[in-house]
Amino acid sequence: MSESASFSAEAYFATQPAPQLLAQEIAGVKEFVARQAAQNRNVVLVTSGGTTVPLELNVVRFLDNFSAGTRGATSAEYFLKAGYAVIFMHRQFSLQPFSRHYSHSTNPFLDFLALEGDGPGADTVGITAAKRADEDLLAVLTAYKRVQTAGTLHTLTFVTVDDYLWLLRAVSQELSVLRRRAMYYLAAAVSDFFLPRQKMSEHKIQSGKGSLHIEMDQVPKVLKPMVEEWTRDGYIVSFKLETDQRLLIPKARAALERYGHQVVIGNELHSRKVQVVFVERKRKPMTFVESWLRIAPAPSAAIHVKEIEEDIVAELLRRHEAWIGEA
Numbered sequence: 001m002s003e004s005a006s007f008s009a010e011a012y013f014a015t016q017p018a019p020q021l022l023a024q025e026i027a028g029v030k031e032f033v034a035r036q037a038a039q040n041r042n043v044v045l046v047t048s049g050g051t052t053v054p055l056e057l058n059v060v061r062f063l064d065n066f067s068a069g070t071r072g073a074t075s076a077e078y079f080l081k082a083g084y085a086v087i088f089m090h091r092q093f094s095l096q097p098f099s100r101h102y103s104h105s106t107n108p109f110l111d112f113l114a115l116e117g118d119g120p121g122a123d124t125v126g127i128t129a130a131k132r133a134d135e136d137l138l139a140v141l142t143a144y145k146r147v148q149t150a151g152t153l154h155t156l157t158f159v160t161v162d163d164y165l166w167l168l169r170a171v172s173q174e175l176s177v178l179r180r181r182a183m184y185y186l187a188a189a190v191s192d193f194f195l196p197r198q199k200m201s202e203h204k205i206q207s208g209k210g211s212l213h214i215e216m217d218q219v220p221k222v223l224k225p226m227v228e229e230w231t232r233d234g235y236i237v238s239f240k241l242e243t244d245q246r247l248l249i250p251k252a253r254a255a256l257e258r259y260g261h262q263v264v265i266g267n268e269l270h271s272r273k274v275q276v277v278f279v280e281r282k283r284k285p286m287t288f289v290e291s292w293l294r295i296a297p298a299p300s301a302a303i304h305v306k307e308i309e310e311d312i313v314a315e316l317l318r319r320h321e322a323w324i325g326e327a
Contacts, residue, residue, distance in 0.1 A: 007196070009220040016197055018166045025156055026170045029087065032154040033174050036085040041152070042181045042320070044084050045171055047188035048072020049091025051161040055195060055214065060204040062160075067189035069094030071239075071272075071309060075185060076153075078313035081143070084183075085152040087175070089167055091188070092157040098144040101136070112137055161191040161219055168222065172230040179233040180324045183316070184226070186238045194219050223259035235323045236261035237316060243269045252279035253288050262323065265312065273297075273308060278315065 007015075019025075036043050049072065050065030073095040076086045080097065090096060095103055102109040116126040129137060147153050156171070158164045175182040193216040205212065223238060238261060240252050248266035255264050256279065266277045275294040282289055293315060298305040 007217050007220045009222050009225045012165065012220045013169070016162055016165075019163050022166055022170060025167065026174060029154065029156070029171055029174045032085070032087065033177065035151065037178060042084050042183065042324075043087065043175060043178055044079050044183040044185050045087045045089060045175060046072050046076045046079065046185045047089045047164070047168065048076070049094030050189040051091065051164045051191045052159055053161055053191050053194045053216070055200065056204055057197070057200050057202045058204065063191070065189040065191055067091070067094070069096075070100070072185075072187040073097050073100045074307055074309040075187065075313055077143070078310050079185075080147050080152060082313065082317055084317075085154075087154050087156065087171060089156045089158065089164075089171065089188070092159050096155070097153065098140055098147075101140050161194050164188065164190060165220075165222060168226070169230055172226055172234070176231040176234065180235065180327050182231065182234045183320050184231065184234050184236045185316070186236070189241070191219055193217065221259070223255070223261060227260050233327075235263075235320050237263045237265060240264050240266045241269060241272070242266070245271075248277060249279060249290055252277070252290075253281075256281040256288070263316070263319065276308065276312060280319075 033043065048067075049069035050067035052065075053063040055061045055063070069090055072088070072090060074097075076088050076097040077100075079086050086097075088097060101107060102112065112130050114128050114130040116128045156167060158167055172184065175184075195214065195216050199215075199217075223236070226234075227236060238255060238259075240248060240255065242248050242251065245268040248268060252264035252266045255261075262280065264279045266279060267275075274297045275292060278291045278293065280289050281287075293308070293311055295306050295308050295311065
């Protein structure tokens with residue numbers, strides 16, 4: 001392979017090592033899928049968050065993608081609420097279902113707790129929920145405990161684009177036993193370029209060398225083998241993020257033509273929280289169909305409003321049921 005050659009999916013998996021714990025992770029997925037299949041439950045794989053691209057084998061420096069995992073974590077909650085089982089494959093330390101409501105500077109969790117018996121002469125000090133936390137925290141905690149009891153959420157983590165690709169292939173192959181009852185909601189922000197292991201410096205790249213020049217390879221497009229080999233009957237939803245809204249529909253159409261999956265959801269960077277477009281290819285007659293989904297923007301950050309993921313998931317549930325019925 002030449003220095004500037006592109007990696008096919010086949011060449012990638014033949015030359016890049018699998019994550020060390022992949023077999024262990026997939027054993028857990030196999031058990032989870034078998035349990036859901038026994039209960040005749042639909043299962044969705046939700047990928048979420050960004051991927052890193054290490055620049056050294058002993059990693060100090062890496063390139064990263066912009067993504068906090070908000071869409072994936074939020075959507076996973078709505079899938080669970082609708083009765084789907086969810087395999088949540090997310091970037092380590094990105095947002096997760098339920099706990100996302102109390103992350104970072106948004107509703108810091110410690111602000112919702114109060115000390116009990118914290119005064120002069122108190123023998124013991126306990127922890128209780130602050131009054132303002134009662135209503136919202138109770139709703140989130142109740143939903144979380146319901147999912148825990150039902151055993152309908154299984155989480156996997158990745159960091160690098162290599163982790164992501166190996167996990168995606170292995171999980172897709174395990175989920176394929178569910179055929180049309182499996183959905184793939186590919187919301188992760190996956191790196192477009194990576195540095196193959198054979199091109200990496202073993203140790204930290206020294207800054208004293210001056211300018212840094214790195215030639216990277218294109219990350220293989222795995223949607224096609226996913227559609228044709230890994231999970232032939234799965235309902236596959238990909239996302240297209242652009243900063244120029246004029247490119248959304250042409251690029252979504254091109255992806256459907258190239259890969260042959262079911263739906264592309266297009267979103268423009270600055271309006272992604274209030275509008276998206278569903279692009280689908282109909283085969284009889286052969287044509288493209290676009291439908292916009294919009295919600296009203298929040299008047300202020302302090303006011304709780306509808307999340308667009310609620311409507312995205314509701315629309316996908318309708319389409320997935322129709323897909324199942326076509327079998």
